[in-house]
Amino acid sequence: MSTNDLWTTTHGMVFGFIFLLGFAGALVGVYMMKAEWLTTEGANANVSRLRIFLWLLAAAVWAAVFTGTYIVYPWYRAAPPEGLTDLANFPRYLLLANESTAFWHKFGMEWKEHVAFISPMAATVVAFVVQYYGAALAKKPEIRRWVMIFFTVAFFAASVAGMFGAFITKAAPIR
Amino acid sequence: MATIETNKPNGPVAAALLAGGIGSAVLGLVTFAVEASEVVKTSMNWYKPVGPLMGKSSLGIIAFFLSWVILTYVWQGKETNFNRIATIAIVLVAVGLIFTFPPVWGILLGGE
Numbered sequence: 001m002s003t004n005d006l007w008t009t010t011h012g013m014v015f016g017f018i019f020l021l022g023f024a025g026a027l028v029g030v031y032m033m034k035a036e037w038l039t040t041e042g043a044n045a046n047v048s049r050l051r052i053f054l055w056l057l058a059a060a061v062w063a064a065v066f067t068g069t070y071i072v073y074p075w076y077r078a079a080p081p082e083g084l085t086d087l088a089n090f091p092r093y094l095l096l097a098n099e100s101t102a103f104w105h106k107f108g109m110e111w112k113e114h115v116a117f118i119s120p121m122a123a124t125v126v127a128f129v130v131q132y133y134g135a136a137l138a139k140k141p142e143i144r145r146w147v148m149i150f151f152t153v154a155f156f157a158a159s160v161a162g163m164f165g166a167f168i169t170k171a172a173p174i175r
Numbered sequence: 176m177a178t179i180e181t182n183k184p185n186g187p188v189a190a191a192l193l194a195g196g197i198g199s200a201v202l203g204l205v206t207f208a209v210e211a212s213e214v215v216k217t218s219m220n221w222y223k224p225v226g227p228l229m230g231k232s233s234l235g236i237i238a239f240f241l242s243w244v245i246l247t248y249v250w251q252g253k254e255t256n257f258n259r260i261a262t263i264a265i266v267l268v269a270v271g272l273i274f275t276f277p278p279v280w281g282i283l284l285g286g287e
Contacts, residue, residue: 065232069225069228069229069232070225073225073228074224074225077224077225077226078224106277107277107278110277111275111276111277113228114202114203114206114228114231114232114275115272115275115276117202117232117235117236118199118202118268118271118272118275121195121198121199121235121236121239122195122199122268124191124195125191125192125194125195128188128191129188129191129192132183132187132188132191133183133188134180136180136181136183139181140181142257142258143185143188143257146192146257146261146265149265150192150195150264150265150268153265153268153272156272157272
């Protein structure tokens with residue numbers, strides 16, 4: 001495994017997947033924070049775990065966008081030397097060189113690289129709200145509802161980024 | 176026996192949600208501005224290996240954290256109209272989602 005492979009995997013399969021896989025559990029955790037379903041002790045115990053989990057997920061998705069932007073993306077967009085015909089090591093140019101693959105850059109990468117940044121912002125907001133209210137969230141259904149909406153937006157943005165990341169890596173891997 | 180404190184003011188939480196919306200909207204609008212203008216595109220190229228993506232994403236993140244700090248200062252210890260602020264926040268997030276969607280650039284700018 002090359003350094004490039006290692007970082008590409010760390011970006012998507014470690015940091016990105018931690019967030020995507022953890023989302024459902026955290027969402028259920030927030031949904032279950034209902035006063036009528038929990039004792040005071042239960043709410044306090046649940047929220048302690050949920051706080052740690054949500055901050056870890058937020059940290060993971062920040063790590064995913066920063067490793068993606070500052071480590072992997074420069075390899076993706078590197079320009080080939082003039083006259084080079086084998087574009088295998090220059091994914092952006094390899095995709096754009098062929099009409100049938102240009103879509104993956106013009107739509108997939110262009111969408112992924114921008115929308116991804118909404119995810120860590122929304123995930124951080126969610127972690128903060130749960131940190132701030134703690135077990136009191138069980139008695140605030142309106143705020144819990146907005147937390148779940150924000151968290152779903154974070155998941156949607158990360159899903160787009162993850163899905164197109166996988167497709168683009170398949171079409172033009174970073175070597 | 177454990178107790179739950181439920182009387183915390185919602186100001187800091189409203190500040191966080193609105194800041195999330197502002198950060199997303201700034202990201203979307205700057206992304207669109209870069210597509211619309213070569214001058215803006217050049218001005219966002221803060222670090223050559225990453226290109227304009229660094230300027231665009233950094234402005235969104237700066238707007239997020241800066242507005243969060245300012246709004247927290249303004250709403251610290253206060254009770255706000257939370258549903259109204261959260262609705263504005265999610266509209267701003269939608270602005271971010273819409274303007275980071277490549278087909279929208281083509282539709283509004285008349286390109287491909």
